[in-house]
Amino acid sequence: MTPNLSFALLLVSLILYSGREATGRPSWGRAGLAALAAAWAALTAAIVVRWSQAGYAPLSNQYESLVFLAWSFLGLYLLFGRELPVRAPGLWATLATLVVLGLGSLLDKSVRPLVPALQSNWLLLHVSVCMIAYAAFFLSFLAAAWALAGRDWPSRALELSAEEFSYQTVSLGFLLLTLGIVFGSVWANEAWGTYWSWDPKETWSLITWLVYAVALHLRQAQGWRGRRFAAASAAGFACVVFTYFGVNYLLTGLHAYA
Amino acid sequence: METAEETRKAREAATGAPDEQGAWASRAFATTSSVRTFLLLAAALLAACAVGTFIPQGQPPAALEERFGPWLGRVLGTAGAGDLFRSWWFNGLLAALGFNLAACSLRRIRAARRRPGVFLVHAALLLILAGALVRGLSSERGLLQLKEGAWADSFEIGPRRHGFLPFRVRLDRFVVDHWEGAAHYLQVRVPILGIDSVVRAKVGERLRLGDDAELEALRFLPNFVLGPRGPDTRDQDPANPALELAYRRGGGERRLWTFARFPDMHQDMGGEARILYQFVPSRVRQFRSQVTLLRDEVEVKRGSLHVNQPLSHAGWTLYQFGFDRSDPTRSTLLVVRDPGVPLVYAGFAVLVAGLALNLRWGRFRP
Numbered sequence: 001m002t003p004n005l006s007f008a009l010l011l012v013s014l015i016l017y018s019g020r021e022a023t024g025r026p027s028w029g030r031a032g033l034a035a036l037a038a039a040w041a042a043l044t045a046a047i048v049v050r051w052s053q054a055g056y057a058p059l060s061n062q063y064e065s066l067v068f069l070a071w072s073f074l075g076l077y078l079l080f081g082r083e084l085p086v087r088a089p090g091l092w093a094t095l096a097t098l099v100v101l102g103l104g105s106l107l108d109k110s111v112r113p114l115v116p117a118l119q120s121n122w123l124l125l126h127v128s129v130c131m132i133a134y135a136a137f138f139l140s141f142l143a144a145a146w147a148l149a150g151r152d153w154p155s156r157a158l159e160l161s162a163e164e165f166s167y168q169t170v171s172l173g174f175l176l177l178t179l180g181i182v183f184g185s186v187w188a189n190e191a192w193g194t195y196w197s198w199d200p201k202e203t204w205s206l207i208t209w210l211v212y213a214v215a216l217h218l219r220q221a222q223g224w225r226g227r228r229f230a231a232a233s234a235a236g237f238a239c240v241v242f243t244y245f246g247v248n249y250l251l252t253g254l255h256a257y258a
Numbered sequence: 259m260e261t262a263e264e265t266r267k268a269r270e271a272a273t274g275a276p277d278e279q280g281a282w283a284s285r286a287f288a289t290t291s292s293v294r295t296f297l298l299l300a301a302a303l304l305a306a307c308a309v310g311t312f313i314p315q316g317q318p319p320a321a322l323e324e325r326f327g328p329w330l331g332r333v334l335g336t337a338g339a340g341d342l343f344r345s346w347w348f349n350g351l352l353a354a355l356g357f358n359l360a361a362c363s364l365r366r367i368r369a370a371r372r373r374p375g376v377f378l379v380h381a382a383l384l385l386i387l388a389g390a391l392v393r394g395l396s397s398e399r400g401l402l403q404l405k406e407g408a409w410a411d412s413f414e415i416g417p418r419r420h421g422f423l424p425f426r427v428r429l430d431r432f433v434v435d436h437w438e439g440a441a442h443y444l445q446v447r448v449p450i451l452g453i454d455s456v457v458r459a460k461v462g463e464r465l466r467l468g469d470d471a472e473l474e475a476l477r478f479l480p481n482f483v484l485g486p487r488g489p490d491t492r493d494q495d496p497a498n499p500a501l502e503l504a505y506r507r508g509g510g511e512r513r514l515w516t517f518a519r520f521p522d523m524h525q526d527m528g529g530e531a532r533i534l535y536q537f538v539p540s541r542v543r544q545f546r547s548q549v550t551l552l553r554d555e556v557e558v559k560r561g562s563l564h565v566n567q568p569l570s571h572a573g574w575t576l577y578q579f580g581f582d583r584s585d586p587t588r589s590t591l592l593v594v595r596d597p598g599v600p601l602v603y604a605g606f607a608v609l610v611a612g613l614a615l616n617l618r619w620g621r622f623r624p
Contacts, residue, residue, distance in 0.1 A: 120566040175614060175617055182609070221293040
C-alpha cells in the first residue's frame with residue numbers, strides 16, 4: 001500500500017471542503033472531515049506496511065520523513081486543529097497535506113537497506129519527534145499566516161483564541177523540537193563520538209530552536225501578541241523549512257542521508 | 259535574596275551619601291540580566307551560526323581566498339570564518355550568553371517558586387554550556403588504525419600529533435558484512451543474432467545468447483592494473499572494476515576485458531558484438547571490530563564494537579569509525595575521552611523536564 005490512496009482521499013476532501021465554502025452547507029464540511037480522517041487512516045496503513053516490508057521504521061530518507069510529516073500534521077490537525085478559528089481550516093489543512101505528499105511523490109520511493117550509521121533505535125525516536133515538532137510548527141504557521149494576511153477576526157474572542165492557539169502549538173512544537181535535538185545529540189554521541197559537531201543540519205536545528213525561544217521570550221517578557229507574535233512564529237517556520245529542505249539540498253554534512 | 263539595587267539603596271540609607279560604585283554595579287547587573295541583552299546576543303549568535311553553515315568549515319585561509327576572492331577571503335580568514343565555531347569570538351558569544359542566562363535567573367530568583375519550569379530550563383542550559391566548556395578544556399579524541407592482530411596505545415590527533423591511551427588496544431578480528439555482494443551487469447548487443455539485452459553476470463556462470471552463442475564471466479579484478487605477469491588487481495578497492503569475459507560462437511572463443519569506468523576500452527570484436535559493463539558495488543551492512551584491551555600485559559576487557567555500539571573503558575570510549583576498502587583487515591577506530599558528557603546529559607534531562615513543567619500539560623487546551 002502506498003500513500004496514493006491517502007492522496008486520493010485528500011483530493012476528495014479538497015472537493016468537499018471547497019463545496020462547503022461554495023454552498024455554505026455544514027454537511028459538506030462534515031463529509032470533508034470524514035474524508036480527511038480516512039486519508040489519515042490510509043496514511044497510517046501505508047506507514048505500517050512500509051515498516052513491515054523494510055524491517056525498520058520508515059524514517060530513513062526524505063521521502064519517508066515527508067510521508068511521516070504528512071501523517072503527523074494530519075493527526076495533529078484532527079486532534080487540535082479543528083479548533084483553529086480561521087476561515088476554512090479544513091481546506092487549508094487538506095491543501096497543506098497535499099503539498100507535502102506531492103513533494104514526497106517526486107522523490108525516490110525505493111526501500112533500501114539501512115547504512116550502518118542509521119541502524120539504531122534512535123532513528124525512530126529522533127526523527128519521529130522532530131517531524132511531529134515540525135507538524136506542530138506547521139499548524140501554528142497556519143494561524144500565523146491568517147493573522148499576517150490581515151484578515152479581520154469576526155470577534156475579539158476569536159482573535160484571542162487564535163493567538164492562544166498559535167502560542168500553544170508553538171510551545172508544543174518547541175518542547176518536541178528540544179526533545180528531538182536531545183535525542184539526536186545522544187545518538188550522535190553513540191555513533192560519532194560527539195554530541196555536537198556544528199554539522200549544518202544540527203546548526204540550523206539550533207537556529208530554529210533559538211528563533212522560537214526568542215519568539216516565546218518576546219511574548220512572555222515583552223508582551224508581543226497578535227500580529228507581532230505571528231511574525232515571530234512565521235520566522236521560526238521559515239527556519240523549519242530551511243532546516244528540513246534547504247540544508248539537504250544546499251549544504252552538505254553528516255546528515256547526508258536525510 | 260537581596261538584589262544589587264536593594265543593596266545599593268540600603269547602603270545609601272545607612273551612609274546618607276549616593277553610592278556611585280553601587281549604582282554602576284547595579285546598572286551593569288541590570289544590563290547583563292536583561293531580556294534585551296538576551297535578544298541581542300541571540301541575534302548575534304543566530305547570524306554567526308547561519309554564516310558558519312554557508313562558509314565551508316575547516317578550510318585554510320588560502321581556500322577562502324580562492325573561493326571568495328582575495329579581499330573578501332582575507333577578511334573572512336582574519337575573522338576566523340573558516341573555523342568559525344572554534345573561533346575565540348564565537349565562543350566568547352556563547353560565554354556571554356551563559357553569563358546573561360545566569361544573571362537573568364539570579365535576578366528573577368524570587369519567581370522560581372511560581373515558575374519552576376523556567377528556572378529549570380535556564381539551569382539546564384547552563385549545565386549544557388558547562389559540559390561544553392569541560393569538553394573544550396579537557397577532552398581528547400583521535401583516530402586509531404589497526405590491522406588484525408596488531409595493537410596500539412597511541413592515536414592520531416592531527417598531523418604529526420599523537421595522544422596516548424592508558425591501555426593497549428589489540429584488534430583480534432575485523433569483519434565487514436554486506437547486504438549482498440557486488441553485482442555485474444552486462445549490456446550485450448549482437449546484431450547478427452538480434453540480441454540487445456541487459457543480463458546479470460556471475461563469475462564462472464555461462465549465459466546463453468540465443469541458440470548459437472554464449473558468454474562467460476571468467477574473472478573479476480576490482481582495481482585492474484597491468485602487472486609484470488599480466489592483468490592483476492592493485493588492491494580490493496573497486497576503483498577500476500574489470501571483468502574478463504569469454505565470448506563463444508560457432509565453435510570459436512574470444513576473450514576480452516571490459517572496464518566499468520572505461521566502456522570504450524575493450525578488444526575489438528570486429529563489429530560482431532558490443533558489450534558494456536556496469537559494476538554495482540556491494541552495500542555495507544555493518545563493520546565490526548573485536549578488540550582486547552590490555553593494561554600492563556593483563557587483559558582488562560574484551561569486546562566487540564560496531565557503528566552505534568561503542569566500547570568504553572577507564573573513561574575512554576572506542577567507536578567504530580571506518581575501514582580501508584583497499585584492505586578489509588584494517589579497521590579505523592575513533593577514541594574519545596570527554597568528561598563533560600555527564601554534565602551535558604544532566605542538562606538535557608533537566609531541560610526537557612523544565613519545558614514539560616512550563617507547558618503545564620494539564621491545562622493545555624489549544
